[in-house]
Amino acid sequence: MHKFTILEGIVAPLDRANVDTDAIIPKQFLKSIQRTGFGPNLFDEWRYLDHGEPGMDNSVRPLNPDFVLNFPRYNNAKILLARANFGCGSSREHAPWALEDYGFRCLIAPSYADIFFNNCFKNAILPVVLNNKAVGDLFMQVEKQPGYAVRVDLPNQIVTLPDKTTITFEIDAFRKHGLLNGLDEIGLTLEKTEMIKRYEQQRKAEAPWLFG
Amino acid sequence: MHPQTLYDKLWQQHVVYDQEDGVTLIYIDRHLIHEVTSPQAFAGLYLAKRKPWRIDSMLAVPDHNVPTTVDNSEMDDPISRLQVTTLDQNCQHFGITEFVMSDPRQGIVHVIGPEQGATLPGMTIVCGDSHTSTHGAFGALAFGIGTSEVEHVMVTQCLMQRKSKNMRIWLEGELQIGVTAKDLVLAVIGEIGTAGGSGHAIEFAGPAIESLSMEGRMTVCNMAIEAGARSGMIAVDQVTLDYLNGRPYAPSGELWERAVHSWKQLQSDEGAEFDRETTLDVSALRPQVTWGTSPQMVVGIDDIVPNPAHESDPVIREGMEHALVYMDLEPGTPIKKIDLDLVFIGSCTNGRIEDLRDAAAVARGKQVADNIKQALVVPGSGLVKRQAESEGLHQVFIDAGFEWRNPGCSMCLAMNADRLQPGERCASTSNRNFEGRQGQGGRSHLVSPAMAAAAAIAGHFTDPGRM
Numbered sequence: 001m002h003k004f005t006i007l008e009g010i011v012a013p014l015d016r017a018n019v020d021t022d023a024i025i026p027k028q029f030l031k032s033i034q035r036t037g038f039g040p041n042l043f044d045e046w047r048y049l050d051h052g053e054p055g056m057d058n059s060v061r062p063l064n065p066d067f068v069l070n071f072p073r074y075n076n077a078k079i080l081l082a083r084a085n086f087g088c089g090s091s092r093e094h095a096p097w098a099l100e101d102y103g104f105r106c107l108i109a110p111s112y113a114d115i116f117f118n119n120c121f122k123n124a125i126l127p128v129v130l131n132n133k134a135v136g137d138l139f140m141q142v143e144k145q146p147g148y149a150v151r152v153d154l155p156n157q158i159v160t161l162p163d164k165t166t167i168t169f170e171i172d173a174f175r176k177h178g179l180l181n182g183l184d185e186i187g188l189t190l191e192k193t194e195m196i197k198r199y200e201q202q203r204k205a206e207a208p209w210l211f212g
Numbered sequence: 213m214h215p216q217t218l219y220d221k222l223w224q225q226h227v228v229y230d231q232e233d234g235v236t237l238i239y240i241d242r243h244l245i246h247e248v249t250s251p252q253a254f255a256g257l258y259l260a261k262r263k264p265w266r267i268d269s270m271l272a273v274p275d276h277n278v279p280t281t282v283d284n285s286e287m288d289d290p291i292s293r294l295q296v297t298t299l300d301q302n303c304q305h306f307g308i309t310e311f312v313m314s315d316p317r318q319g320i321v322h323v324i325g326p327e328q329g330a331t332l333p334g335m336t337i338v339c340g341d342s343h344t345s346t347h348g349a350f351g352a353l354a355f356g357i358g359t360s361e362v363e364h365v366m367v368t369q370c371l372m373q374r375k376s377k378n379m380r381i382w383l384e385g386e387l388q389i390g391v392t393a394k395d396l397v398l399a400v401i402g403e404i405g406t407a408g409g410s411g412h413a414i415e416f417a418g419p420a421i422e423s424l425s426m427e428g429r430m431t432v433c434n435m436a437i438e439a440g441a442r443s444g445m446i447a448v449d450q451v452t453l454d455y456l457n458g459r460p461y462a463p464s465g466e467l468w469e470r471a472v473h474s475w476k477q478l479q480s481d482e483g484a485e486f487d488r489e490t491t492l493d494v495s496a497l498r499p500q501v502t503w504g505t506s507p508q509m510v511v512g513i514d515d516i517v518p519n520p521a522h523e524s525d526p527v528i529r530e531g532m533e534h535a536l537v538y539m540d541l542e543p544g545t546p547i548k549k550i551d552l553d554l555v556f557i558g559s560c561t562n563g564r565i566e567d568l569r570d571a572a573a574v575a576r577g578k579q580v581a582d583n584i585k586q587a588l589v590v591p592g593s594g595l596v597k598r599q600a601e602s603e604g605l606h607q608v609f610i611d612a613g614f615e616w617r618n619p620g621c622s623m624c625l626a627m628n629a630d631r632l633q634p635g636e637r638c639a640s641t642s643n644r645n646f647e648g649r650q651g652q653g654g655r656s657h658l659v660s661p662a663m664a665a666a667a668a669i670a671g672h673f674t675d676p677g678r679m
């Protein structure tokens with residue numbers, strides 16, 4: 001798995017609360033049996049003026065000039081700034097796959113939906129949680145200053161702004177460790193095989209109807 | 213012993229290993245699988261040369277992509293077909309039980325689990341689908357997971373989880389005629405908001421919950437995710453046991469007796485503490501209709517479309533303004549004056565037999581209004597369909613001008629051919645009214661089956677209790 005340590009990049013502001021996973025990657029693209037290639041269809045319904053379907057040549061589709069990711073100043077943005085409850089809705093991991101494939105490795109928002117939040121870590125995307133006020137200030141500054149870039153330092157848990165001020169953020173130790181080391185969680189759990197088997201035996205005796 | 217909540221009990225029974233850092237390895241009893249979120253997980257297994265840990269815990273079914281037109285059981289869309297045949301091949305390869313498209317038991321994953329008795333009290337149940345919360349209605353710990361976790365459960369039968377906080381929503385009072393479990397849960401979401409349950413496991417309790425059927429309880433838990441909670445749950449009682457007794461995957465004979473004995477413990481102890489508690493009296497609740505693009509944007513049938521100008525929080529206000537533009541609605545419009553183009557009755561929220569009975573009771577002997585281009589009834593499973601047909605409900609719908617379809621997710625998310633065209637307005641019994649959810653540019657209003665049927669007949673929203 002990929003690692004996440006330090007990322008410096010342009011911030012793109014998506015100024016809407018409750019951005020749902022259907023908006024992040026519309027359902028027609030979930031028909032793919034691959035894990036990659038979702039980037040061109042990230043925010044498809046907002047990003048293009050026509051209706052997108054799998055298999056289209058996205059490079060020739062008409063872009064929506066009013067959608068923020070289509071503003072030239074946010075080309076190559078690596079960090080997405082968002083409002084509360086980002087990623088609500090479905091469990092589709094296609095949402096973080098699309099964000100990652102597009103080039104976002106870090107998100108900043110006041111809160112995220114639980115399943116989406118969890119899915120980010122499985123794909124080496126760091127969802128930073130900052131309070132409402134800090135996020136509000138960031139929105140103002142990003143919109144004021146073209147080329148606004150921040151540095152996100154996971155080992156030290158700080159976001160450094162262009163004027164060198166820093167904001168610290170919280171992250172739980174296990175998730176941080178996983179991102180820093182790019183751990184294979186399945187491999188880690190398989191190391192506990194004996195424990196799992198012991199649990200199973202005990203459970204089979206207590207509640208045999210759960211097996212077979 | 214310290215009084216425990218239902219969630220605490222379910223959690224504790226499944227702990228394999230507690231790490232020091234607050235992460236717990238928990239054991240998963242039932243893994244439900246569908247075609248959309250599993251192919252990449254199976255691919256991971258092949259790649260790492262790994263095998264499923266316990267195939268008898270797995271049950272697979274294609275539902276999201278399947279066509280629902282009765283005369284067209286072949287799939288026209290080659291990409292959808294590939295996803296479904298990929299599921300078939302993966303299940304065959306590993307020997308996993310799958311209800312394939314032609315199987316009479318095929319249907320929406322969250323309908324068939326309970327229907328088969330594959331969903332049992334006391335289980336941990338996961339699926340790569342957020343509406344897995346549905347199964348919590350049986351006193352189970354059920355939650356949706358992403359594809360990486362699907363792979364993790366397949367290989368290890370476990371998940372690394374962090375315990376959620378406890379929340380209880382206590383529902384007082386008795387529902388009026390024409391007011392259903394769907395209205396109740398929409399009202400709860402309207403009250404606490406779509407992020408109201410974030411980080412929490414919600415237990416729904418109180419007299420209004422106890423008097424619901426299993427179907428109604430499933431509708432409520434189904435939408436826990438729309439309140440931000442990964443899992444919703446309801447304590448086991450006689451209603452639960454009566455529903456399960458005799459189902460194919462449920463235990464029988466002496467094992468049933470033992471199971472029942474253990475399931476009776478599955479309720480929150482007297483005096484158990486919750487991190488959050490909310491109480492709502494539902495006795496004056498009216499049928500609910502969403503007006504916006506989030507399930508929390510909901511009002512009663514007698515109300516009007518709200519005015520964002522009255523909202524003080526700028527982020528919420530902007531969200532409301534945005535939603536009104538998308539929905540093409542003016543503040544102050546009475547809900548009853550909103551004309552519809554389509555009606556959809558189905559989904560894992562409201563595609564069960566009781567839902568179809570509710571809708572048929574309203575539609576019986578009436579005609580779908582002229583302005584309704586299409587009114588779809590999509591049973592949640594093949595067995596629901598069969599049951600409805602044996603009760604003659606299909607004829608009620610057909611005579612009234614509804615289309616009677618084959619089971620699947622259908623227009624709940626429009627991955628198959630059933631979808632809204634841009635600008636079309638739909639009364640839908642599903643769970644999400646997000647932009648584009650039912651088709652790009654489509655406008656969805658979430659309602660109960662009775663309301664959907666009433667709206668189909670009237671051509672606009674109207675009180676189903678009066679029909």
Ligand code: SF4
Nearest residue numbers: 343559560621624625
């Ligand atoms: S019916 Fe709708 S919500 Fe339920 S599983 Fe299917 S797509 Fe998801």
